[in-house]
Amino acid sequence: MLTIYSDDHHLHHGKYELIDGQLTPCFEKPSRADMVLARAQKVKLGEVAAPREFGLAPILRVHDEGFVHFLKDAWTEWQAMGRDYDMLPFTWPNRRLRQTIPDCIDGKFGYYSFDAGVPITAGTWQAVSSSVNVALTGQAELAKGARGVFSLCRPPGHHAAADYMGGYCYFNNAAIAAQAMLDQGASRVAILDVDYHHGNGTQDIFYDRADVLFTSIHGDPRFEYPFFLGYADEKGEGVGRGFNFNYPLAAGSDWSAWSLALAAACRQIAAYAPDALIVSLGVDTFKEDPISQFKLDSPDYLRMGEVIGALGLQTLFVMEGGYAVEEIGINAINVLQGFDSVT
Ligand SMILES: NCCCCCC(=O)NO
Numbered sequence: 072m073l074t075i076y077s078d079d080h081h082l083h084h085g086k087y088e089l090i091d092g093q094l095t096p097c098f099e100k101p102s103r104a105d106m107v108l109a110r111a112q113k114v115k116l117g118e119v120a121a122p123r124e125f126g127l128a129p130i131l132r133v134h135d136e137g138f139v140h141f142l143k144d145a146w147t148e149w150q151a152m153g154r155d156y157d158m159l160p161f162t163w164p165n166r167r168l169r170q171t172i173p174d175c176i177d178g179k180f181g182y183y184s185f186d187a188g189v190p191i192t193a194g195t196w197q198a199v200s201s202s203v204n205v206a207l208t209g210q211a212e213l214a215k216g217a218r219g220v221f222s223l224c225r226p227p228g229h230h231a232a233a234d235y236m237g238g239y240c241y242f243n244n245a246a247i248a249a250q251a252m253l254d255q256g257a258s259r260v261a262i263l264d265v266d267y268h269h270g271n272g273t274q275d276i277f278y279d280r281a282d283v284l285f286t287s288i289h290g291d292p293r294f295e296y297p298f299f300l301g302y303a304d305e306k307g308e309g310v311g312r313g314f315n316f317n318y319p320l321a322a323g324s325d326w327s328a329w330s331l332a333l334a335a336a337c338r339q340i341a342a343y344a345p346d347a348l349i350v351s352l353g354v355d356t357f358k359e360d361p362i363s364q365f366k367l368d369s370p371d372y373l374r375m376g377e378v379i380g381a382l383g384l385q386t387l388f389v390m391e392g393g394y395a396v397e398e399i400g401i402n403a404i405n406v407l408q409g410f411d412s413v414t
């Protein structure tokens with residue numbers, strides 16, 4: 072399987088995130104993608120190609136213009152205030168507060184984010200732009216007829232909605248790739264989000280649409296981030312009703328429980344008969360993941376890939392989460408090898 076990868080992800084390395092009441096060294100760090108790339112090369116998964124440049128147009132097909140330009144100019148504006156350390160938001164427009172965009176960068180950052188998991192640094196803009204180009208180059212390769220392509224995106228994207236970032240995500244790589252497929256003539260695209268966390272951003276982007284089916288298997292939001300989306304009763308709205316399926320699972324879920332949800336999601340995907348499938352590939356479902364509470368083991372990822380491959384769909388895998396750095400490469404590439412093993 073072809074892998075699309077850019078070294079530009081090294082330009083984004085936040086120092087701290089606010090989690091569990093403490094400023095904590097970022098779990099979302101460059102070594103994650105380095106380990107996945109190393110594993111792909113070690114097992115000779117296939118060619119590794121650099122991304123092509125697609126510019127802002129495909130990003131603006133998904134994200135709000137004000138949001139995009141905030142992200143583009145943020146670091147410069149931050150530095151102009153004499154701040155040479157990472158940006159982090161610290162206040163958000165909650166219920167009954169004005170949904171207005173302040174002039175002050177701290178207010179703007181709060182308006183365009185939903186948690187304190189999105190440090191912005193000098194290199195963040197370049198890194199997130201390249202991460203989108205990695206997804207779009209993968210989509211372009213799929214459009215040439217490839218059965219499966221791996222877009223090794225970093226930073227990840229599935230928590231990012233049209234006008235807010237969060238959970239280590241800035242631009243929604245998978246959503247931008249899905250929209251590109253539709254803009255190039257696809258009628259229906261299915262997204263399967265296997266990350267441990269609900270893809271609230273992806274769901275939000277396509278929630279009122281029938282041309283993208285969103286399915287997600289994740290930690291139950293009653294106990295797990297992102298808490299405020301990802302419940303089973305979220306089915307879509309308007310013409311999008313019936314095209315959103317959430318499979319929240321209890322803490323401690325292992326392959327026996329997780330695979331049942333995967334089978335259910337695959338039944339929905341097969342019935343939808345999409346032109347292509349995008350998999351938001353997070354492997355923070357791993358039993359040793361430091362911030363997650365599922366119990367999948369490395370061999371389970373081979374089986375995951377086999378089940379996805381059995382759908383018989385052209386598939387773009389877009390890297391999302393996974394923080395057990397020693398095993399992230401094995402687990403992510405196991406999915407792709409499992410997919411490739413299905414003929
Ligand atoms: N800072 C709270 C947890 C962020 C989760 C990031 C992730 O892996 N999402 O899939």
Ligand SMILES: [Zn+2]
Binds near residue numbers: 267268355391393
């Ligand atoms: Zn995750």
